[in-house]
Amino acid sequence: MxxxxxxxxxxxxxxxxxxxxxxxxxxxxxxxxxxxxxxxxxxxxxxxxxVSQPRQRRSLPAVDPRGSVPAQRGRGNYAAPQSTGGGIAAPLTERLRAGGKADRAYYPDGVTFYSNDYMLAVQIQPLHTLTMIDADGAEVPFVFGVPGDV
The missing domain is CATH 1.20.5 (Single alpha-helices involved in coiled-coils or other helix-helix interfaces)
Incomplete structure (x- = not known):
């Protein structure tokens, strides 16, 4: 041991x-x-x-044209703009009719407005169209909706 x-x-x-x-x-x-x-x-x-190897560039397959009209380059007639810019030229002045009256048109029916408790009522004839002249001499009509029809 x-x-x-x-x-x-x-x-x-x-x-x-x-x-x-x-x-x-x-x-x-x-x-x-x-x-x-x-x-x-x-x-x-x-x-x-x-780093992966760069992919081989393959061209896309050719697609046959569909429909009756083949693809073609677009054509159009150029129209020069009528003014130097867009929009309204400031300032706007109200056009006056013969006799010095403003060129305004009103809705034929008046509109009545009531107070909450119906103690007071006011009836007005709302303005429909107001025609103004801008600085370039172009007409600018303002057309308003009937009050209360909102």
Whole structure:
């Protein structure tokens, strides 16, 4: 039967053998990692994995024309604008008819407005059209809706 000293010696030798294999493998791995780091092999592999090859350009397939009229370039007649700009030129002035009266048109029927308690009533004849003249001399009609028909 082995003595306790022999048992301790055998255990120490077994631990040393197990550590020696692991440390040798780790030393080899560390050496390979240093070589790879110095040469940049890992970075090149990583970049090549990220970069995809450019796609090949292919032309689109030809589409047969549909319908009775083939495609053609558009044509049109150009008409120059009538004025220098769009919109109404300020200031607006009210046009007067012969005799100095304003050019206004009213709705034929009057409109009656009542107060909330129907104690007061006001009847008016609402304005339908008011014609003004802008700074360029063009007529600008204003057409109003009937009040209360909102």
């Amino acid at each position: 082995p003595t306790p000293a022999d048992q301790r010696r055998a255990t120490a030798e077994a631990l040393q053998r197990s550590r020696q294999g692991t440390s040798e493998a780790s030393r080899r791995a560390a050496g390979e990692a240093m070589v790879a780091r110095r040469t940049g092999r890992n970075e090149v592999d990583d970049i090549n994995a990220l």
